[in-house]
Every structure is written in structure tokens, then in C-alpha cells.
Amino acid sequence: MDNKSLTLPKTVDFILKLFIKNDTLSEWTGDLQEIFSFQVRERGLTKARIWYSFQILFILLSFFKTQSEWGFIMFKNYLKVALRNLRRQKIYSFINVVGLSVGMTVSILIFLLVRYERSYDTFHQKAATICRVADENYSTTAANLGQALKQEFPEVKHAARVVKLGGFLHNEKGFFNDTDMLCVDPEFFNMFSYPLITGNLPDSLDQPFQVLITQELATRLFGNNDPVGQTINYNDRFDFAVNGVLQNIPENTHIKFDMLVSMLTYKALLGPDLEHFLNRWGSHDFWTYIQLQDNIKPIQLEEKFPQFETQYKDLEKMDLFLQPVRNIHLSGNLRFEMETNTDVRNLYILSTIAFLILLIACFNFMNLATAQVTKRSKEVGLRKVVGSSRGQLIRQFFGESMVFALFALGVSLLLVKISLPAFNSFIQRNLEVDVFNDPGILAIFLGTAFFTGFVSGCYPALFLSSFQPMRILKGDKFGSKKSLIFRNVLVVFQFSITIFLIFCSLVVFNQLRFLKDKSFGNVENPIVNIFISDAQLRSNPRPLENELRKNALIINLTSSFNLPISIPTGNNVTWEGQTEEEKFMIRQTNVDYNFTDFYGIEIVKGRTFNKVFSTDRDLAVLINETAVRRIGWEDPIGKRINYGVNEGMVVIGVIKDFNHKPLYDEIEPLAISLIQDSGYFGGVNYISIKISADHIPKTLEFLEKTLKKFSSRFPLNYSFLDELIEARYQTERKMGRSITYMAIIAVFLACMGIFGLSLFTVEEKTKEIGIRKILGATASNIVFILSKEFVKWVVIGALLTFPIAWIVMNKWLQNFAYRTNIGFDAFALALALSIVVAFLAVSFQSIRAALGNPINAIRHE
């Protein structure tokens, strides 16, 4: 029999090592293992393993329980009583356990999420010393900054730039337009930990057009064949040679890629005209990462930045600061982030809400426990008479709540496992819950359980243990004033939290609806955008356009380099008489003649592009109102501006501001000129088509067939503009939905609480109800009387929450440049909802009571 499979699970090992010296632990495990094979022969493998675990357990107990031998005996009694109570009060116990486990499950899921988000980028060996250099509110900096910093400061050990490469890949296997490709400087590999499966790092990217791909991408592109040495076509223009395969990158990183390309390749792609992009100041094109020498703190380097910035102030206005790489994912979004980050503050908010939900569950427990006070009071009195100390009673009741908590923990373990896939797809992450091999997760589970057990047990333990035996034996009632008030306060608190959450979700949804309304297109004539992949089509789309126009289903058509909702490129703009301070970045894009008509963009001054004027082609530019304001011209028509490679462009018109960026941001200055034939910004990327809302499938079919005629190699790649717009507000939508889910759970828990309480109140008041009925009260009178109490408390709770909710939501709305007002209707709705729900929770019990026979009520003397 082998005993090599007898290693303890990692979590157990970890815990044991906390308390026991390594030597002693190995003495015990060693001795036990020596006779393990004998035990296996005696009992069989499984029983032997159980024997092994129990031996370790007993050894531990014998060392740590020397003083509590009596404690162990009493513990058995408490356990017996607790289980007895559980069985007797099945309904209460069920409500308690369900409530606690729902609360715990929610909290645990959220804690797991928070832990995961904080683990981003921790896998790099040198993570502690790597920082990204950010400039004011840009996450990107000028091309020359990295090396300039390295030369100037000995504290900087390495510097590397990263830039995203757009485009698509293509080989015999197919057509891939969703790969993430990054161009990096060679020092990138000194800084970040990306191990290679095949290939050698220093040599792998020393020629242009050589690439490294991840294992995942290799399988997609080449199946089971060896990718090294194979080629893949990029953008229908160049061939990349695969020189190495990288290990798949973990998901908890903000730098996500399928392929790494060298800067040499980027240089070659830019071509001789635009090569200088790699060597200039005055733009924000690259992400720059630096690695500091060990023992240098980022703040030490940051202090030296102002001096450094003045040296370059003519070339570049900078306001630099460092972002440690492990914090980037949590620090919110600057301009041009690599991927959407979360914000630590969101995590704090989520954790707080999780905590509040847990509190609601605990309050339920407290309420129900104290509601059973009369039933337990005799037991308490008797124990005290027989000699129990208050401390022992406290321990007993804490023990009971712990039992509940641990029971609920078991249930919530199940619930977490069940809900994990849905949760993962909602938060778009891949969390794993491996309790045995991840001590952190075990800590979260146990910690939540102990916290719950402790908080829930507090009030009953302290309250019940304070009873005086004389009063109990005399038969005094224990629905004393103080306990009643406390219980009602708890209910108020629970419903306040619930109302708060409902209110917040209403506000969030209002804001989202508002955002949607302020964008393009309409329902009757949706806009379809086709992305042009074929290089030939890109430089000559006219034949395709003409063919498309022929069809009656096509209402209108235009083309452009970017879609109006996403114009990422910008350059510094200069004009005559402009001073240094006035310089700013202007967004730019190229469009077709009828672009402004197509998208309904208003021309405020001057005119739009017109084929009649031949100079429009190369020199005309439209700028938006914001741009005019920034420059400060009274009448911009006829004036000239320069930006990027466009020199001496003449302003022919001013367009009304439109939201080319999500509505978080103010509108930025924009310059639009006509489509160029060649160059980096040449050609057409998108053809936008207005179609009729009827016959959409037919129209799409037609589009596909027509496109195939002109470009058989690439499939139709289209999207609906309104869908793209909606997708921009993903985070807000998710947040809205999660708050709604939390609100639902809070309502559920609060309801359970009220349900349980009403059970008790009705029992208490059986006599009263009986007498009222005899005196002539109708069923509805009774229901009303019983519910009135609770509804009153709910309304009070609502009034208390209102100011807090108002402040919090206002703060959140500050994030948006365009926001709705928080109306009273949202609050009224939240309040109404809560009242209805509370009423329903109480009504079940009250109706039962109201319909019962009054004689039964009075009979029990």
C-alpha cells in the first residue's frame, strides 16, 4: 500500500504550521505514516485515512484543550440543546438558516471578487518595482519619454513602450479580426514575466515582422502544428513570421494580448512618412512602463519630475506621475487605457453593500432569537437556579448562533458553487473557488461565518443571560419595552437599507436611459456599419458604394475612416497667432462628402463639404463648436489650421457638438476632413448604411452578396450603430443590474425577517385578536391593525434614508458630464415598493389569524 498520497491539503497544512513548530509536526506525521500501511491493511484505505485525520485531530485537541475538559462536557450539552431547539422550532430555524446563508453567499461572492480584482498583475516577478508613467489624465505619454527618463535618472533600471496594433490576421485556416496585438520595446521582456514555451527571448524579436504568439492563439491559427516558422498575414498587406510561443497569460492582468510584436515591426508598418512617430515629443501615443531599481519608492522618483518637466517644456507640457503596475487595474480610467479598469472605490462600495446585506441577515437572526425569549426564559431561569454563571450562559448562546452560522456556511458553500458560473459570466471574470488549496478562500469563508455567528449571537447572548430567575418563575412577561423597541429599530434598519438599494437602482436606470436617448440614429431607420477589411476596397470603395445604392432597401449611405462614436486619434493643432498655452489636442477623422447629412450633424456656420469646390478634397476641414471656442475665433470661416500631417487646412464650416465620446466626458474638439487615398490615415474603414427597419434580414443578405462580389476573401463584418452605442455603457449597466440584484436580496431578507416576526407577534396577540373578533371586528380590521405597526416602522426607515441616499446618488452622478435629476418619483416608488412588500410579508400571518375561530384563541388559558 502506498502512502505517498498522504499529504495534507494545503489549507490544513497552512493552519497547522501557524500553531505548531515544523519539527513537532513532522514528528507526528512521520510516526503516523510509519504505521499507516499497517492501518491500511487493517481497515482499508479510506478508513485508514480517516483514522489518520482523527489521530492528528486528537493530538491537537489534547494539547489545546487541557484546561477545557469540563468545557468539552458542557459543550456536548449545549450542542444537544441547540439541536433540540432547531428541530422543535423548524420554521424559525429554517428562516434563520436560509436568511443567514443567503446573506453569507452574497457577501462571500463579493469578497471573492474584491480579492480577485486586487490580485491583478501580481504574478510578475518584479511587479513591486514596475510602474507606468502617466501624464496628467492620459495613461499614455510621448514616444521619447521612456528613454529620456532612463537616461536622466539612475533610479530607472528599464524602460519600455507598448502600443496596440489594430487590424486583422488571415491564413488558410481563416480570418481573425479579434486578436489583441501589442508592439513592445525589447526591454519589455526584462521587466514583465512572460515565459516562453518555445523560442529564445533575446533573439526572438530582433527582426521586423517576427512575432510571438500565445499558446491559445497558436492553437487557433495553426491547430496542432508547430507554429514556429509559420507565417500569418496581417491586414492583407504584410506577412508575420511566428518566432516563438508564449505561455498563456493569466486573466488577472491589465496587459492582455494574443501576440507580441517588436517596435521594429511597428516602425516598418508606419512607413517612411510616419516613422518619426516613434521619435517625437508632443503626443500621447505610447504606454510607457519603467522598472525602478530595488529599494527605490515611486514617490522618490516622482519628486524629481517637476525639474525634469521644465527641461522639456518647449517640446512637451507634462504633468507626470507614476502608477505602480499592481494598482493600475484599480485606479480607474485615464484616457486611452489598455482595457477598462475598475475603480477601487467601486470595490469599496460593493464590499460595503455586501457587509450591509450580511448585517440584515444577522439582524434577522437577532430578532427571531429575541422573539423566542419567552420560550427560552424558563430554561435560562432553571440553569441559573442550578448554578450556571452568566458567562456560561453567554457562551451557550454564542455557541448556538455559531452552530447556526456554521450550518448556514455549509449551505452557502453549496450556493456559492451553484451560483458561481452565473456570477462569473455577469462580472466577466473567471473566479475559482477551491477551498482546499487556497488558504485565502478558506479564510474568507470561515471569517464570514464567525463574524455572522458573533454578531447575530451578541444580542441574544447578552440579553437572555441577564434574566433574573425570580422574575421568570413568577411568570413575568418578557416582551419588555426595551426589547420591543430594539427589535423595531432592527426592522427599521433593515428596511432602510432595502429602500436605499431600491432607490439607487432606480436612479442608475434613469441615468442610463437618459444616456441612451442622447445619441444617434433612431428606431425607424437603423444604421448598419460595415467594416472594410480588404485593402483594395479600402482605397477604392466607390464601385461597391454605387452597387449598394442601387437597392431600394438602402435609404442612404456614407463612408468614413472612423465611426462618429469613436474617434481615437488626435493631434496637436496649431493656427496663426496661437500661443504656447493655447495649444491643445484635437481629434481628427476623414469622411465622405455626405457624412454630416447622413448623421444629421448640424452645420452651425458656413457649409459642409461639396463636390463643386475642387479644393475641398485636400484642404477643407470642418471643426466643431468646442474647437472654435478653444481657439477663440469670432468667425472661423476661411481661417487656416494645422494638425498632424494636415497643413494649411481651411475651415469651411462649423458643426454642432455631438457626442463622439461616451457621455462621461465633455465633448472634445474635433476636426473632420475628406477621405484621403493613401497614407496611414488613408482609405475608408467603414461604410455606414441607413436601412429601413422592415426587411432587415433581406437587407443584410443583400449586403453580404454585394460585398462578396467585390471582395470574396473577407466575410461581411457589420454591426448596428445603436448596439455599439449601448455597449459603451456596459459598466454602468452592470452596476445597475448588480445593485438591483442586491436590492432584491435585501428585500428578500428583510421580508423573511418580518415574516418571522409577524409569526411571533400574531402568536402573542392571539387572545387580543380573539376578543376583538368577538366584539365585532371584521377580518380586514384585524389585518389592518396587525400590519399597521410594521408599515409605520418601514415609513420611518424610509424617511431616515432619504437624505443619505440623496447625497450618495448625487456624488455618483458627478461622474457624468450629462446627468438626470434625481426626482422625488424615484424615492416615492422605492417607498411604495417597500410598503407593498412589507405588507405582503405580514399579511400571510395576519390573514390566518383574522380568519381563525376566536374561541380557540381564548380557550388556551
Add this chain to the structure above:
Amino acid sequence: MKLLSRAEEIILLTILKLDNYAYGVNIREQIYRDTGDKWSFASIYKPLDKLNRKHYVQKIKSDPLPERGGKSRFYYKVTFEGKQALIRLYEAQQKIWSGVPDIKLEFDQ
């Protein structure tokens, strides 16, 4: 001076019997052979720890052994104070048993 407990006495005597090659496993086996009781490891390690703290036994780490996969065992040896404690107990035992009316007759019946 408190006397040794029963468990402590049995363990100390067993260690002496095993002549300096006493460790958890063979102490347990020897006790089984002598008393017919299967003691759990807990009831051996705990008294051993107490004896160790009272300096009645000495804990010695052996060299790494192949049958432990390269780990070492801890052997126990009775110290001089330990032997003294045993003798004290033995003498007390003698005194306690002496003068007791002969109980052999009752057994025969």
C-alpha cells in the same frame, strides 16, 4: 513533590525498556504488548511533552532515515531526574501497598 501520573510512569518505564531507541511508534507498540491497550498517539505525545518540559526525558533528533523519506525521527531518553522520579514513585508505591490487609484471599474466592 507531586508523583508521576500513571501514564507518565508507564511511558518512562517503556522508554527504559526500549533502551534508547524509543520513539512514538515503538513506545505505543510496547505498551500494547505489555498492557493489551491500544493507546492513541495523543495519549502518548501529551505526557511525553509534559515529561520533556519537566526534564525527565530528553528529546534527540536522529539523522535522516530512508524509511522516513529523508526525514528524521525524534528519540526519547530518560534523564537522571526522570529516573529519580521513577524511584520516588516506586518507593511511594511500596509504602502504600505495605500494611494493606492481604487481598489475595479475596481474589481466590
